Amino acid sequence: MRNNLVALLIFAALAASPLVIGSYWTGQLTAYLVYGLLAISLSLVWGYGGILCFGQAMFFGIGGYIMAVLTKGMILPDLTSSYIGLLAAMAGAALFALALGYFLFAGRGISGAYLAIITLAITLVLERLMNNWYALGGYNGLLNVPPIKLTFFGASFELWDRLPTFYAVLGVVTVVYFGTSLLLKSAYGLKLTASRTHPDRLSSLGYSVLSIRLSVFALSAAIAGLAGAIFVTLDGFASPTLIGFTLSTEVLIWVAIGGKEMLLAAFLGAILTRTAESWLSEIFGNYWILILGLTFMVSVVLLPKGLLATPLEWLTKGKGKRSG
Amino acid sequence: MNELFPIILDVSSYILILVLVALGLMIVFGMMGVINMAHGELFMIGAYVMVALQDVGLPFWAGILLAPVIVGFLGLLIEAALIRHIYLRPLDTILATWGLSIALKQLVVLTFGPESQSVTLPVDGSLEIGAFSYPLYRLILMASSVLLIGATFWLFTRTDFGLMARAVIARPATAATLGIDTRRMYRWSFVIGTALAGLAGALVAPIISVDPQMGLGYLVPGFLSILVGGAGPLAGVLVGGAVVGGVNNLLAVWISPVAAMITVYVIAILIIRLKPEGIMGGRRAK
Numbered sequence: 001m002r003n004n005l006v007a008l009l010i011f012a013a014l015a016a017s018p019l020v021i022g023s024y025w026t027g028q029l030t031a032y033l034v035y036g037l038l039a040i041s042l043s044l045v046w047g048y049g050g051i052l053c054f055g056q057a058m059f060f061g062i063g064g065y066i067m068a069v070l071t072k073g074m075i076l077p078d079l080t081s082s083y084i085g086l087l088a089a090m091a092g093a094a095l096f097a098l099a100l101g102y103f104l105f106a107g108r109g110i111s112g113a114y115l116a117i118i119t120l121a122i123t124l125v126l127e128r129l130m131n132n133w134y135a136l137g138g139y140n141g142l143l144n145v146p147p148i149k150l151t152f153f154g155a156s157f158e159l160w161d162r163l164p165t166f167y168a169v170l171g172v173v174t175v176v177y178f179g180t181s182l183l184l185k186s187a188y189g190l191k192l193t194a195s196r197t198h199p200d201r202l203s204s205l206g207y208s209v210l211s212i213r214l215s216v217f218a219l220s221a222a223i224a225g226l227a228g229a230i231f232v233t234l235d236g237f238a239s240p241t242l243i244g245f246t247l248s249t250e251v252l253i254w255v256a257i258g259g260k261e262m263l264l265a266a267f268l269g270a271i272l273t274r275t276a277e278s279w280l281s282e283i284f285g286n287y288w289i290l291i292l293g294l295t296f297m298v299s300v301v302l303l304p305k306g307l308l309a310t311p312l313e314w315l316t317k318g319k320g321k322r323s324g
Numbered sequence: 325m326n327e328l329f330p331i332i333l334d335v336s337s338y339i340l341i342l343v344l345v346a347l348g349l350m351i352v353f354g355m356m357g358v359i360n361m362a363h364g365e366l367f368m369i370g371a372y373v374m375v376a377l378q379d380v381g382l383p384f385w386a387g388i389l390l391a392p393v394i395v396g397f398l399g400l401l402i403e404a405a406l407i408r409h410i411y412l413r414p415l416d417t418i419l420a421t422w423g424l425s426i427a428l429k430q431l432v433v434l435t436f437g438p439e440s441q442s443v444t445l446p447v448d449g450s451l452e453i454g455a456f457s458y459p460l461y462r463l464i465l466m467a468s469s470v471l472l473i474g475a476t477f478w479l480f481t482r483t484d485f486g487l488m489a490r491a492v493i494a495r496p497a498t499a500a501t502l503g504i505d506t507r508r509m510y511r512w513s514f515v516i517g518t519a520l521a522g523l524a525g526a527l528v529a530p531i532i533s534v535d536p537q538m539g540l541g542y543l544v545p546g547f548l549s550i551l552v553g554g555a556g557p558l559a560g561v562l563v564g565g566a567v568v569g570g571v572n573n574l575l576a577v578w579i580s581p582v583a584a585m586i587t588v589y590v591i592a593i594l595i596i597r598l599k600p601e602g603i604m605g606g607r608r609a610k
Binding site: 052103104108110112113114116117118120121122124125128129131132245249252253256286287289290292293294295296297298300301304 | 357359406409410413414415416418419420421422423424425426427428429430431433434540544547548551582585586589590592593596597600
């Protein structure tokens with residue numbers, strides 16, 4: 001209960017923030033929320049599912065490209081609904097994850113360090129592929145992706161201005177966050193933890209470890225795909241950097257610094273790191289990346305649970321109790 | 325024949341450099357189960373040692389001697405300050421060394437700038453036999469690589485140090501009971517691995533453009549070589565390096581670098597997935 005209270009307070013503070021931070025930062029924060037969504041997806045698959053994915057941005061990028069291609073009407077000129085675009089982005093990313101996950105986890109399967117190297121290699125392949133796929137814009141990407149158009153009961157509204165866009169994105173993030181939290185508290189969450197810590201025991205109890213891994217991989221990919229789809233409508237373009245190596249490792253850093261085993265910490269890790277980056281990179285210039293790399297290294301060694309998760313856990317659970 | 329011969333030599337020199345990089349990675353991975361994501365940056369720093377010495381005006385061959393010493397010393401520091409604390413958390417070593425690689429890369433950007441640098445060839449001539457001619461330095465590079473790879477194999481298969489190292493790899497607890505200081509073995513294996521990376525970077529510096537991002541281009545193929553060949557026996561690296569490096573360079577010449585990179589990665593991923601113990605067999609990683 002206290003856990004939800006802290007989360008509610010944080011989301012309420014986010015909702016109130018445009019009153020304080022002005023129009024420019026509201027726009028920035030909207031993008032950070034989308035990164036936060038990506039961080040939630042990685043926390044789900046890595047922290048809870050135990051699958052260290054070095055290429056989480058591939059799902060983000062796939063979602064982004066599907067959204068861009070559909071809403072620009074490149075395939076079906078008459079069907080440019082944002083709703084269909086968002087759904088297709090999530091479904092596309094999830095299907096790709098299912099296929100990839102089946103290839104990686106079925107049978108003897110791959111795990112641990114091998115999985116990290118292979119997902120890293122796949123991301124590099126996809127980035128190179130998108131850079132050279134000229135029908136999808138190649139290196140330059142796809143420009144002029146239309147903003148999300150909300151239609152209900154015949155009325156329609158384009159998410160163009162900063163404030164409505166911010167609240168729409170915040171709404172999506174809130175729903176995803178609390179939905180995922182609920183799911184993790186259910187029996188499914190328990191099975192997920194078991195598939196991470198004691199896969200052999202879980203399978204001897206008659207559960208299929210493979211289907212649990214596949215489902216969490218696909219769910220996480222769908223969330224990442226949703227984030228990517230929203231992201232391309234904010235800036236209006238989709239480029240190979242969305243799918244690539246740099247974003248994949250950045251999200252890994254946010255989640256590791258925040259705390260991978262706690263959705264809220266991972267989410268805040270993304271938002272706070274991005275915020276710190278835009279402030280501190282002005283002050284420190286080129287030294288910022290050096291500081292970020294060293295912070296990441298130190299937090300992995302000294303605080304493997306994450307810089308934010310440790311105080312947050314204290315806030316939400318009270319002293320002496322451990323998270324499950 | 326005259327067209328094919330330079331291609332074969334180019335491919336072989338790439339494979340040999342790749343094997344040198346992978347060998348350092350493999351020693352660290354096989355011995356300690358540590359995935360060193362900063363290995364590519366140590367390779368890069370080896371090349372930058374050559375750039376720095378060239379700026380100072382020291383001869384090329386001094387750099388070849390200094391690069392492995394400097395990078396090996398850096399390895400010693402990294403082992404003492406970082407790796408030692410996370411031996412027992414193999415997955416965290418990936419992340420921590422990843423942070424280190426970002427920091428090292430940025431440190432080089434701050435010192436030398438982000439643009440690419442070049443190191444002049446120490447020997448300019450080429451070997452000419454009839455109509456066939458090939459740059460002399462590349463031949464020296466290949467010969468040195470072969471010697472180094474041979475020396476590393478000799479160290480790990482024919483010396484007391486190698487015997488102890490292999491004992492630590494196979495049965496760490498038993499080796500420790502028999503009085504082998506495993507921590508010390510870990511430390512010196514790590515230093516040897518990093519020194520090899522530094523030397524490989526120094527050797528290859530004159531024939532490539534040296535820039536802060538160059539590490540990744542060798543790190544990932546290096547890892548793929550290890551996993552394709554098999555993380556058990558040392559010889560796995562030779563096979564893995566030959567498959568990854570050979571296919572990559574041949575396809576780059578025949579089709580295009582992009583198609584080559586994609587094909588090699590896909591082939592490597594398929595081999596690793598279908599035969600996780602690698603082509604050369606050996607034990608499966610934890």
